Each structure stands twice: as structure tokens, then as C-alpha cells.
Amino acid sequence: MNEAETKHSNTKSQDLSLNSGMIGAAVPRPDAIDKVRGEARFVDDLVFSGMLHAAVIWSEFPHAKIRNIDLTAIMDDPRVVCTLTSEEVPGDNIVHVIYDDQPALAAGIVRYIGEPIALVAAEDRASARAAATRALIDYEEIPAVFDPEEALRPDAPLVAVPAAVEKGPNLFNSMRIRKGDIEQGFAAADVVVEGEYRFGYQEHAYLETQGAIAVPEEHGAMAIYGTMQCPFYVRSAVAQVLGLPLSKVRVVQTATGGAFGGKEDVPSLVSALAALLAWKTRRPVKLVYDREEDILTTSKRHPAVIRYRSGAKRDGRLTAIEVDFIYNAGAYQTLSSAVLWRALMSAAGPYRIPHVKVDGRMAATNTVPNGAFRGFGSPQMNFAHESQMDLLSDRLQIDRLEIRLRNALQIGDETATCQRLEESVGLTETLEQAGQTVDWENRLRKIEAFNADSHSRRRGLGISTVTYGVGLGGKAPFLDKAGAYMKLEADGSITIAVGTVEMGQGLTTALTQIAAEALSLSPERIHLAPVDSSRVPDSGPTVASRGTLMSGLAIIAAAEKLQERVSSAARDLDIPKEEIPSRLPEIARVFFMRNIDPAVEGWASGEPVDWDPESGLGNVYFVYSYATHIAQVEVDLVTGEVNVEEFVAVHDSGKIVNRRLAAGQVEGGIAQGLGYALMEEIPRQGGRLLTTGLTTYRIPTICDIPLRSEVSFVEAICSKGPFGAKGLGEVPLMAAHVAVSRAVVHALGRPITTYPFSPERVKKAVTMQKNSE
Numbered sequence: 001m002n003e004a005e006t007k008h009s010n011t012k013s014q015d016l017s018l019n020s021g022m023i024g025a026a027v028p029r030p031d032a033i034d035k036v037r038g039e040a041r042f043v044d045d046l047v048f049s050g051m052l053h054a055a056v057i058w059s060e061f062p063h064a065k066i067r068n069i070d071l072t073a074i075m076d077d078p079r080v081v082c083t084l085t086s087e088e089v090p091g092d093n094i095v096h097v098i099y100d101d102q103p104a105l106a107a108g109i110v111r112y113i114g115e116p117i118a119l120v121a122a123e124d125r126a127s128a129r130a131a132a133t134r135a136l137i138d139y140e141e142i143p144a145v146f147d148p149e150e151a152l153r154p155d156a157p158l159v160a161v162p163a164a165v166e167k168g169p170n171l172f173n174s175m176r177i178r179k180g181d182i183e184q185g186f187a188a189a190d191v192v193v194e195g196e197y198r199f200g201y202q203e204h205a206y207l208e209t210q211g212a213i214a215v216p217e218e219h220g221a222m223a224i225y226g227t228m229q230c231p232f233y234v235r236s237a238v239a240q241v242l243g244l245p246l247s248k249v250r251v252v253q254t255a256t257g258g259a260f261g262g263k264e265d266v267p268s269l270v271s272a273l274a275a276l277l278a279w280k281t282r283r284p285v286k287l288v289y290d291r292e293e294d295i296l297t298t299s300k301r302h303p304a305v306i307r308y309r310s311g312a313k314r315d316g317r318l319t320a321i322e323v324d325f326i327y328n329a330g331a332y333q334t335l336s337s338a339v340l341w342r343a344l345m346s347a348a349g350p351y352r353i354p355h356v357k358v359d360g361r362m363a364a365t366n367t368v369p370n371g372a373f374r375g376f377g378s379p380q381m382n383f384a385h386e387s388q389m390d391l392l393s394d395r396l397q398i399d400r401l402e403i404r405l406r407n408a409l410q411i412g413d414e415t416a417t418c419q420r421l422e423e424s425v426g427l428t429e430t431l432e433q434a435g436q437t438v439d440w441e442n443r444l445r446k447i448e449a450f451n452a453d454s455h456s457r458r459r460g461l462g463i464s465t466v467t468y469g470v471g472l473g474g475k476a477p478f479l480d481k482a483g484a485y486m487k488l489e490a491d492g493s494i495t496i497a498v499g500t501v502e503m504g505q506g507l508t509t510a511l512t513q514i515a516a517e518a519l520s521l522s523p524e525r526i527h528l529a530p531v532d533s534s535r536v537p538d539s540g541p542t543v544a545s546r547g548t549l550m551s552g553l554a555i556i557a558a559a560e561k562l563q564e565r566v567s568s569a570a571r572d573l574d575i576p577k578e579e580i581p582s583r584l585p586e587i588a589r590v591f592f593m594r595n596i597d598p599a600v601e602g603w604a605s606g607e608p609v610d611w612d613p614e615s616g617l618g619n620v621y622f623v624y625s626y627a628t629h630i631a632q633v634e635v636d637l638v639t640g641e642v643n644v645e646e647f648v649a650v651h652d653s654g655k656i657v658n659r660r661l662a663a664g665q666v667e668g669g670i671a672q673g674l675g676y677a678l679m680e681e682i683p684r685q686g687g688r689l690l691t692t693g694l695t696t697y698r699i700p701t702i703c704d705i706p707l708r709s710e711v712s713f714v715e716a717i718c719s720k721g722p723f724g725a726k727g728l729g730e731v732p733l734m735a736a737h738v739a740v741s742r743a744v745v746h747a748l749g750r751p752i753t754t755y756p757f758s759p760e761r762v763k764k765a766v767t768m769q770k771n772s773e
Contacts, residue, residue, distance in 0.1 A: 022517040023723045026660035029509045030523075031255075031502060040255040043211040043227050048284035051213070052081055054277050055128035056287070057118040057135045058297065059110035062366040062687025063144035063157065066108055066117065070136040074120055079127040081283075084119040084276055091243030095269045096236060101164035102332035102369070104241050104272045110139075111159060111331035112368050113687050114297035116269070121277040121285055145170070146687055148328040148363035149305065160364035164333045170364040172329050173337045175344045177358040177616030179416055185320025185355025189311025193391040197308065197384045198754040201682040202301035202373060202675075203691070205699050208257025210298060211288035212271040214238075214278035221248040222275055227256045228267035229501060230541040231533045237268035238275045253531040256503040260672075261372030263503070264543055265334045266298045292692045299371030300682070302327040302339055304380040310388040316396055316403040320355035321416075323347045323384070327377070329362045330369035335376070336362045341475045343377035345620055348416035349385035350427050350467035351407040356416045358616065366687045372543060374669070375734040378468065379676065383755070386464045386738045390745070401435050404465050404628075418617045421624070424726065426652030426716030430628040431465060434650040437710060438630050447632070451747075458635045459645075460747025464738035465628045469621030470727035471546045474611030481605045482550035483537025486515075486558035488566070488598040492585030494519065496555060497529040499539030500547040505729055506661035507547045513657055514552045514722050518559035520581045537601070545625065545727025548657060550604055552722030558602025565596060607720055623718045625726045626652040629670075629739035631706075635747045637766050640759030642678055642744055647709040651731060652716045655724030662728055663711045669732020670709065675700045677737040677744075678757050 034040040057071075071083045086093050086107040093107055094100045106117045117137060122128035143157035150156055151170040158169050166173050186192060212226035212234075222242060228234055231251040239249045251271075256263065274287040289298070306325040312318050327343065329336035340362045347358045375382075389407075393400045408427045414420055438461070447459045472479045485497040496515055502508040508528050516523045529535065539551055569587050570580050580587065591598045607622035632646040649666050656662045679698045683690040691697045717724035744757050750769045752761055 022513045022523065023655060023657055024659055025513065027509060027513050027523055027658055029506060029661070030512060031508055042208055042257055043213060043225060043254045044288050046213055046225055046254065048213065048215055051284040051286055052121040052123065052277065052281060053125040053128045054274055054285050054287035055120045055122070055132040056116050056273065057120065057132050057137070059106060059113055059115040059117055061110060061139050061141055062113050062146070063159070064110050064139040064141045066106060066110065067138040067140055069118060071118060073134040073136065074131045077122070077127055077131050079123040080131045081121045081123065082277070082280055084280055088280065089241060089276060090279060091241045094240060095272050096240060097233070097265045097268065097334045098337055099164045099333040101161040102334065104269065104276065112366055114368055115331070116273060119273055119277055121281055144366035144687055146365050146367055146684065148303070148326045148365055151363045151365045152326070152361065159331060159366055165364070172333055172362040172364055173340050174359070174361045175340055175613070175616065176360070177344060177347070177356050177416060179418060179617060180355035182320055182322055182355050182357040186311045188313070189319045190314045191392060191395045192309060192311045193388060193395060194309045195384065195387055195391060196753060197306045197387065199304045199380045200755060201303055202680050203295055203682060203697055204260045204262035204373060205694065205697065206258030206260060206262060209289045209291055209294040210263070210266055210270045211286070212267060212274045213284060213286045214271065214274040215284040216278050216282050217250070219248070220244070221250065222278065223250045223252065224271045224275065225252045225254050226267055226271055227263060228253055229259045229263045229503060229543060230267070231501065231531055232499065232538045233264070233541065234268050234271045235533050237272050241272040242275055242279055251533040253501045256501065259503040260374045261376055261543065262299055264541060265371045291694060295691060295693065295697065296689055297368060299334060299369055301373040301379070302329065302336070302370040302377070304328065306380060306384040308384045308388050310392060312392050312396065314396065316392065316398045316406045318351055318353045318407050321348060321353055321357070323358040325381070326361045326363055328367065328370065329364055330367045331364065332369040334369045335371040338475065339372060339377040341377070343381050344616065345417070345469055345473070346378040346381040347385065349382070350409050350465055350626060352409060352413050353416055367684070368689065374672065375730045378730070378734050379737060382464065382466050382734050382738050383741060386742060387751070387753070390742055400463055401431065401440050404463070405431055408465070409467065417620050419619045424623055424654060424716045424718040425626070426714040427465065427467065427626040429714040429716070430626055430650040430652050433712060433714060434628040434630050434648050437648045437650070437712070443632070456637050458637060458747040460633050460635065460743040460745070462631045462633070462739045462741065462743025462746055463628065464735045464742060466626070466731060466735045468545065468625045468727070468731045468734065470544065470549055470623050470625055471606050471621060472544050474609040474618050474620040477606060477609050479540045480546065480550065482539035482554040484551060484554035484558045484602040485536065486555070486562055486600050486602065488562060488588050488591060490588055490592045492525070492588040494521065494526045495529055496526065497536040498551045498554065499531060499536045500542045500551045501531050503542065505665065506658065507542070509661055510548045510657045511551055511555060515555050515559060517723060518556045519563065521584070545729040545731065548725055549721050549727050550606070552725060553604035554602040556602065556722055557604055558600050561600040561602065569596065622720060623726050625728065625731050627731045627735040629735040631739035631743045633740065633743040633747060635744060635762060640763035640766065642757065642762065644674055644704070644706045644740055645708065647706040649711045649732065649735065650714065651728065652714050653728040653731070654718040654721050654726035655715050656713050657723070657725050662713065665728050666711045666732040667709070670736040671700050671705055673733045673736025674704060674740055676733070676756065677740040681756050681758065
């Protein structure tokens with residue numbers, strides 16, 4: 001891919017006051033060398049004295065009562081140390097995420113295949129796994145339901161724990177938006193189009209599977225080492241299941257080999273299970289899932305059904321949308337209510353729409369619980385709203401790029417939730433720049449000429465435009481916070497500790513650059529300490545593209561405090577302001593000799609947001625990111641295979657902190673989005689997932705990545721962000737998969753409305769198109 005270009009938007013900006021030139025620079029990643037050398041220590045690399053290995057006894061049925069658990073045969077192996085069931089849990093048998101509905105170990109009933117029932121601890125992993133197979137569980141099967149629409153019928157088998165449902169059996173949550181007068185909006189429309197869109201699972205497919213080690217410590221405390229996104233979620237879960245105060249649980253994030261949302265909720269369960277065995281044996285216990293366990297038992301992107309109706313005037317201006325959607329939560333809530341809310345907020349897309357009606361429901365089924373996945377809730381909705389825009393384009397005979405430009409949100413416009421956008425809206429610039437990069441009109445003419453001459457192949461050009469509210473927004477404003485500890489060491493170097501985590505996305509690098517800019521130092525003099533919940537502040541979860549924004553603000557706040565103390569000491573030494581950075585070791589020695597406190601704390605909280613659950617309206621996010629992606633594909637009409645030939649991605653994520661890392665985020669999102677659109681699928685038979693490994697779950701390889709790609713940025717500065725930055729991480733996947741799938745539809749001249757666009761589905765569409773001609 002080409003080196004990312006950065007262009008400044010003409011939207012409202014702030015005085016960045018950049019001192020050292022760190023912001024925007026392609027600073028090397030401080031964690032890269034250890035990873036390249038194989039020296040980074042992931043959870044399965046760690047060994048503790050006397051450590052045991054755990055195995056889980058999983059449910060074999062999607063819905064059943066547990067009559068009896070017989071584990072006596074397990075103890076015949078002398079290498080097995082103990083077993084554990086729900087009756088032995090010392091605290092609450094609950095793994096809290098948002099609701100208290102999911103048990104650590106099934107008690108009396110199982111609700112999905114792969115639910116933990118009991119645990120085994122042995123001297124080695126092989127013995128633990130072999131022993132687990134000897135468990136004898138007596139089940140009484142009861143009726144189950146797997147389809148989310150069927151689950152919401154009055155006569156459906158009851159899945160959900162009553163405490164987790166909102167209004168009816170198996171209805172975890174329902175949310176809505178009501179803006180304007182929907183009947184008036186459609187009455188004013190000259191054209192109305194409708195579509196129904198269906199989606200299956202998407203597996204996170206992170207390189208490193210789920211894993212944790214629980215280590216008993218002095219005074220009845222417990223330490224957890226694990227691969228995770230949210231150390232403080234894990235701390236709360238372990239404390240609750242062990243019946244300990246939070247002060248007696250310490251969580252250390254190990255090097256984490258990818259997450260994508262899948263290590264937001266699941267590590268709480270994994271860590272709780274390891275902690276239970278460590279509590280019982282008073283020995284360290286390691287629990288690491290193999291790939292089959294990880295795929296079959298952990299969260300996925302939610303399957304969904306979306307029904308969408310759009311109205312527009314003859315000139316393409318949108319008048320109204322009506323959306324009804326159901327997402328499949330699986331057997332327990334985990335993060336589903338947050339996913340539902342994000343889907344709700346994404347339903348209108350990045351467009352001005354005066355009349356909006358959206359209804360979303362989250363259904364409980366006897367399937368593996370689903371959770372967050374990059375964009376959580378938005379990607380399904382992005383495909384729906386962009387498909388609708390293309391349908392309108394076809395009906396109105398208005399170019400697809402042009403119809404988006406006519407409806408794109410700008411400063412001063414209202415969103416679907418009646419939020420007035422006051423700054424940092426670079427959406428139009430992303431559309432214009434993407435169109436210019438591909439030479440949109442000429443490209444379409446070339447594709448038309450190619451298709452006219454080819455009988456076995458067709459090319460298509462797809463465009464997608466998305467918006468993303470950065471942070472956790474009005475549904476959970478109490479989580480949009482961050483803290484940073486900063487310490488001037490005696491040699492003039494700086495130690496910083498934050499609670500957000502590095503999981504491969506480059507957060508350590510970005511935060512180091514922000515600190516370097518704030519302190520006018522080189523990044524080599526700054527070290528971000530490993531994340532340990534006993535030594536860093538709770539900075540909220542590392543999700544929702546909020547890490548750079550929130551922790552960056554906390555670091556700047558800490559830097560301002562430290563600079564005040566440093567400047568005071570410098571004045572006492574008659575050191576000019578401009579010489580402070582080069583003479584910081586000298587100043588630091590003064591701190592040491594005069595007992596000046598070298599440590600400060602910075603704190604940041606999100607700007608005020610609000611949301612009315614009744615109407616769905618409010619100022620739901622304090623800033624938004626935007627993107628436009630354009631993909632060119634070539635479709636083999638014989639085999640149904642799709643080749644993505646060229647890709648252009650233009651993003652507005654505010655000021656780019658590290659251009660190289662930002663481009664890498666976008667490139668990764670393109671690959672992940674390509675997989676979601678074209679190939680990633682998990683067949684299900686009843687409650688059983690039929691994919692057990694990466695040999696049967698296809699993800700993109702280097703051969704699938706487009707040979708010609710360009711990533712660039714417009715910088716619609718966010719005055720509330722660190723040096724003008726917003727968020728980026730979620731957005732690339734959201735836009736990428738839609739650009740690819742819409743390109744396929746353009747090539748075929750016939751809609752496909754079910755994901756993924758596999759060769760089989762493409763061939764079926766080709767056949768139907770031929771039959772209709």
C-alpha cells in the first residue's frame with residue numbers, strides 16, 4: 001500500500017500548539033523489536049512455580065437441565081489435583097459484564113453448547129484435558145430455540161435469565177429512535193425503496209487465543225495475568241466470584257496477540273475460572289483455550305436481520321427512513337445491550353434525514369453468547385444503509401457518489417438523534433477526495449467498457465460512507481474516563497502509567513508521542529509502564545476507538561501539572577524555559593535532593609453527552625469520525641470468485657498522531673472487512689457451530705489483499721481531543737466491507753442481501769440474473 005497522505009480539512013480547527021513535531025510523525029513502535037525477536041511474553045509463555053493447568057468441562061447440549069455431575073473417574077489419574085463445580089464457588093456464581101445473568105459455572109441448567117459446567121486442575125495440560133473427557137454429566141434435554149425471530153414469538157422456549165430481560169420472554173433489550181413525523185416524511189418522498197439484509201457470525205480470529213493465569217498471593221489476595229482489553233472488568237469479575245474486595249485482586253495484562261473486541265468480555269470468564277481453581281488449590285493455575293475451544297465457546301459478531309425503508313425526493317435528498325432490526329445475542333447478555341445501542345446510533349448513516357423511525361431488538365437464543373467485534377453493531381447496519389443509498393441512486397438515476405454528497409452531514413446539521421454538529425466534520429472532504437483519487441466518472445466509463453467486452457468476468461466499483469461516534473457515548477457516559485500517572489525519574493526520564501492497553505493497535509506508540517509532544521521531549525526518554533491494576537488508574541475499557549482520545553487527554557493533563565513543578569524548579573536554577581528539555585536531568589536531580597514530589601496524576605472525562613431512551617434522541621457522542629472507501633472488484637462469472645483489484649480509503653479521524661500506524665490500522669481494517677464481505681462464515685446446525693478451526697474458517701491471506709491501494713486522511717480537527725485527534729480503530733472495517741460488497745453488486749447488476757458474498761451466493765446471483773434477461 002502507498003504511504004498514507006494527510007490533508008488538512010477546511011473545517012473548524014484549533015491552535016495545535018505543537019512543540020516538538022511528534023504529532024504526525026512516523027515514530028517506530030517501542031514494542032516492535034521484542035515482538036520481531038520473539039521476546040514478547042504472552043500469557044502462555046509465563047510459568048510460575050508449582051503451576052497447575054486447567055481444563056473446562058463444557059456443555060454438550062444447547063438447552064438442558066443438569067441432573068447429576070459425576071467427576072469420580074477424573075480423580076483416577078494421579079496427575080489430577082482437583083475438580084470444581086458451581087457448588088464450590090466461594091463468592092457469587094456470576095460473571096458480571098453489563099448484567100448479572102451469566103454464571104461462571106452452570107448451576108442446574110445449561111443454555112448453550114460450550115457453556116462451562118465444571119473444572120479440572122492437573123499437573124500438565126494434556127492430563128487436564130484428558131481427565132475432562134471422563135466427566136459423566138446426566139442431562140435432561142429441554143426445548144431450545146436458535147433463530148432470533150423465532151425466539152421472540154410468544155410460544156418460544158424460554159432462554160433468558162429473567163433478571164436480564166426487559167419487556168418479554170427472550171427479549172434482552174429493545175431501543176428506538178423517533179425523530180420528526182415518519183408518515184409525513186414518507187408522504188413527502190417521491191421514491192421509496194425497501195430492503196431486507198441478513199448476516200451471520202464473524203469470528204475474531206485473533207492470533208492468540210483466550211488465556212489467563214491465576215496466582216494466589218499473600219493475605220488471601222489473587223493476581224491475574226492474561227490477554228485482555230479491559231483489566232478492570234476482569235478485576236471486578238474475579239473479585240465477585242471469589243468473594244474478595246477489589247483491593248485484593250490484582251490484574252496484569254500480558255502481551256496481547258490481537259483482540260478486536262473479543263477480549264473485552266470473555267477474559268472475565270476465563271480469568272474467573274482460573275481463579276476458582278487457584279483459590280481451591282492455593283497454587284497458580286493456567287487456563288489457555290485451544291483454537292477449537294475459542295471458536296466454539298467465545299463471542300462473535302452478532303447475526304442480524306435488518307429491514308430498511310428509505311424515502312427521498314427526486315433530487316436525491318432523503319426525507320425519511322424506517323428501520324426494524326433484530327440481533328441474535330445468544331444465551332447471555334454479555335455486551336449485547338451496548339452492541340444494540342451502537343447499531344441504533346448507526347442506523348441512519350452519515351446523512352441528514354428529517355424524519356427517522358428506528359426499532360431495534362436483542363433476542364436471547366440457545367447459542368453461544370455474542371459480544372463486541374470491531375465496530376460492534378455498526379457493520380451490519382452500515383451495509384444496510386449504504387445498500388439503501390445505492391437503491392435510491394438506481395431508482396432516481398443519480399450517481400452514487402453524488403447522492404451521498406447531497407445528503408452528507410456537515411457542520412451545523414442535525415444527526416438522526418437531533419444532535420447539532422458544531423465542529424470536526426470532514427465527511428464531505430472524504431467523499432470528494434476519494435472520488436478524485438479514483439477519478440470516479442472516468443473509472444466508471446472504463447469499467448462499463450470492460451464489461452461490454454468480457455463474457456466471463458465483470459468489474460464493479462463500490463462506495464461506502466460511514467460515521468462513528470467516538471467513545472461510549474450517552475448510554476454509558478460513566479465509562480468515558482481515563483487517568484494517567486506520570487513520574488519524573490531521577491535521571492530526567494519519564495515513566496507513565498495508564499489503564500488502557502496495547503493489543504497490537506499501536507496505542508503505546510501513540511500515547512508516547514502525545515507525552516513527548518506535551519513535554520517537549522524525545523520519545524526515547526518516555527516509558528509507558530506495563531498495565532497492572534494495582535499501579536495504574538482505571539482508564540475505562542480499551543474499546544470504541546477511545547484509547548488515544550481519552551488516555552491522551554489524561555496524559556496531557558498530567559504533563560501540565562508536571563511542567564508546572566519543573567518550571568518552578570528551573571526558575572530556581574535560572575534555567576531558561578527553552579533549555580528545560582535538554583537540562584531535565586539536572587532539574588530532576590534537584591527534585592531528588594530537595595524532596596520535591598516528582599509524581600503527578602492526570603484525569604480526563606468525556607464531554608457531557610445525553611440520551612433519552614424514550615425518544616432515542618440526544619447529544620449521544622461528543623465527537624464523530626468519518627470515512628469514505630471505494631473498492632474495485634472483478635467477479636468471475638463462472639466460479640463466483642471475487643478479486644478485489646484496487647482500494648481507496650479516506651478517513652477523517654482528526655489530527656493523525658502517527659501516520660504510519662494510522663495507515664496500518666486502515667490497512668488491517670480493509671483486510672478484515674474484505675473477509676467479512678466475501679468469505680467469513682460459521683455454519684450452524686441447531687445450537688452447534690460447525691467450524692472448529694482456521695482450516696474451515698476462511699480469512700483473507702496476502703493473496704486476497706488488493707495490489708493497488710491508497711490510504712489518506714483529512715484532518716477535521718477536534719478541539720476536545722489530544723492535539724486535535726479523534727478515534728480511528730473501528731472505522732476502517734465498517735467502511736471497507738461495504739465498499740467491497742457494493743462493488744460486487746455493481747458488477748453483477750443484481751442485489752445480494754445476505755452475508756458473506758461467497759462464491760456460491762455470487763454464482764446463484766449470476767444464474768438468477770441470466771434467467772431474468
